[in-house]
Amino acid sequence: MNNVTLPAYPGEQHINQVRVIRSEWIKLRSLPSTIWCLLATVALVVGVGLAYTTLRVARPPADPTTFDAVSVSLSGVQLAQFAIGVLGVLFITGEYATASIRVSLAAVPGRLPMLWGKAVAFGLTTLVISVPAVLASFLAGQSILSAQDLDIGLGEPGVVRAVLGSALFLTAVGLLGLSLGALLRNTAGGISALFGLLFAPQLVLGLLPESVSDAAYRYLPTPAGAAVSSVHQDPLALGPWTGFALFCLYPVIVLGLAAWQLRRRDA
Amino acid sequence: MIEARKLTKRYGDKLAVDGLTFTVSPGMVTGFLGPNGAGKSTTMRMILGLDAPTSGSVLVNGKPYRAHTAPLREVGALLEARSIHPGRSAYNHLLALARTSGIHRSRVDEVIEAVGLAGVARRRAGKFSLGMGQRLGIATAMLGDPHTVILDEPLNGLDTDGIRWVRALLQSLAAEGRTVFVSSHLMSEMALTAQHLIVIGKGRLIADTGVAEFVRAGSRSVVRVRTTHPDALAPRLSGPGIEVSFDRDNTLTVSGLTTDQIGMAAGAAGITLLELTAEQASLEEVFIDLTRDAVEHRANTVGATP
């Protein structure tokens, strides 16, 4: 404290995208709340998946051919998406709430590398924790289902796609949360918008005539995104990858808007 | 070097910064003074490209800040104390910043050590006091060993030791040839820290001078006269440019005359003087005088000015 001269730092310090991604990774991993949200995501995927599977085994379906063993074992994803989506929102709105966004943007004055860095660091982290979570949930679920011969193997058509697709879906929801947080700069706003996007369209559609709602249903975010995680094709839904691609458009568009706004609005 | 040219910022219908033109030179500490709401923080945010000017421009070392490829090398800034996520440790906060520019881990330890946060750097910053927050802000500013240092009210919340330390640090940074730009709303703070002053009020430039010139230019010499017969003396002191006011205890406050002139006038009239004192206005008084018309949030009670 008495020493008033600081040693010089001669090292090179040019900014680049890879460095900014690493910086965002440190921000992500250094908050206890992040760790809790990630653990909650895994726990929800596996825990809810197993609980629901156990429930279904206790009451086996009358017609086993309509039984979707993959969806049942991955049903935890439906709840886990909220944990990961909220974490996405918080990852950026937390910086606005604490004014540390100004510190971040002063270090990355180009601004956009910070947003891309967040998206990459968060997207990869989500994917890396989601894949083992859905795999574990799937495998454990199948072993429970095998008691009633309802299980399905990873080798069956569409199963690997559905399992990994669920992990991709979780990642896309997380990125949607991040994008909404970046656009709205406010935690409550970001979370409401996320839940609104995932839920409200179905509710609104329910009020419309059936002919309209049947045609439009497949294009809504949640049904479109859910198609990839089931092996039984819903006649009203889009194909698995078409649906997922459509779902990914939402985070992409919102992220684009957030980027455009980040460049022109005051921090 | 910071060069602002006709820098202007409007928020809605509020003109926060109004056509500021100034240059902050390297090699000395430049104080950025103004009452609350004068536009100091807004100006600093514009220097860092965080807020876009409504019109005008500001360059850091010849370029807009945004155009620098090694920004932390160029400018180290402390904008608001405790601009840190409360759940994150000071160490991780600094490490994340360091990573954006490939600054080594050891530098993070170095700045933490230098500001005296080594004992608490691994703990959550949420429990930091204001003073610890300021120290962390200074550590943040020093991270990249920057050419230019911009600090918004760095002395707020520091104890006497801390203030002395920051002053010494600023002096040594300036002596190394860096540009040091420090805001404050207290003249007395800057008088001891800065060599140059940029004073603003209501977003406009009021003064841009050395500290010594500032005092000389702004100071009015006032003479306090205590006499047995103030009523008799006052009329003999009148004249163009001379102001006389009556105070308590038979005392007159006279401006525009020297002690010699007053003493001779009293002698000529046979009036006994009990006290004759020349008073130099303090820096604080000069500052308050200068910014009187530009005070944004004036207290209603008379005498509330510090």
Ligand SMILES: Nc1ncnc2c1ncn2[C@@H]1O[C@H](COP(=O)(O)OP(=O)(O)OP(=O)(O)O)[C@@H](O)[C@H]1O
């Ligand atoms: N983001 C903003 N939106 C609207 N008005 C703002 C914004 N930022 C600042 N202002 C207004 O601009 C004026 C200047 O504010 P600024 O914070 O720059 O003053 P300051 O000199 O730093 O004051 P202080 O000594 O209190 O820190 C104030 O009237 C303030 O209310």
Ligand SMILES: [Mg+2]
């Ligand atoms: Mg301020």
